[in-house]
Amino acid sequence: MCGLVAAALSACGESAPRKTGGVGSARPGDRVTPAASVPVGGGVLVDMPGNAQLLVVQPRPGEFRAFDPSCPHVGSLVNPPTGGVITCPLHGSAFDPETGSVRKGPATTGLSEVEITLSGEELLLS
Template identity: 35%
Template sequence: MAETPGSSMPPTRRTVFAAAGGAGLAAVLTACGSDSDSGSKADAPSSGAAASDTPSQTPSDTAAPSASSASGGAGVAALGKTADIPVGGGKVFADQKVVVTQPTAGDFKGFSAVCTHQGCTVSDVSDGMINCHCHGSRFHVADGSVAHGPATSALPAKSVAVSGDTVSLA
């Protein structure tokens, strides 16, 4: 029983499955098209690390290497200028997940910017405290110890180095 165009017979299961399979194949082939359609495909794990994928990932990676070379050492990631970190305060570098404080003039300390309560990134440093606005935890700028919970553990120390007027993650 062959179906002819314009006939009123319902399609067979074989016809329906063939059409669905063809549509699925078309969707897969479209998704595997050239990399010029979308920059987001370069970030997909299945993209296969082709040479054309590297440039799309480079912009987010280039800031740290160029900054670290300015600080004069391989393996040292520059964070910012010492002038940006006030005495008695500090600055959160959310991208690097580190907070740098200056409890007293010329004494720079580094701590993880991940709150020990539930893993939020601390939001700011003010009034001698590192503040996490997720649940209200506060930590001392001098040693990262808990000043106010709900956190019960201090912020882990991170190694920082000062070279000239640049603070770097060591």
């Protein structure tokens, strides 16, 4: 019987490809997400072309940043910030949502920033 656990999905031939961090096949000028979709003090994981994702955050009103959400420790995708911190669900690394710098290991380096710009109501790759 298939479907009891997520691992069983791959045995049934129904597994979805694992998302990776980064811009995928997107190019400068491509749309990332509407600015209104990113909560102040929080963030969202945004699907990008090529089965990739970006983490877009808004630490203060009108200030947007994007990071490759791959944890530098082992590559697991981090969660959007809650309580002023970005966390990795796998081993608990914590990162600053304003800079991406590591606050708590086991990661020893921060998240890689991806340049974005606000154009009207849209966030675009720079």
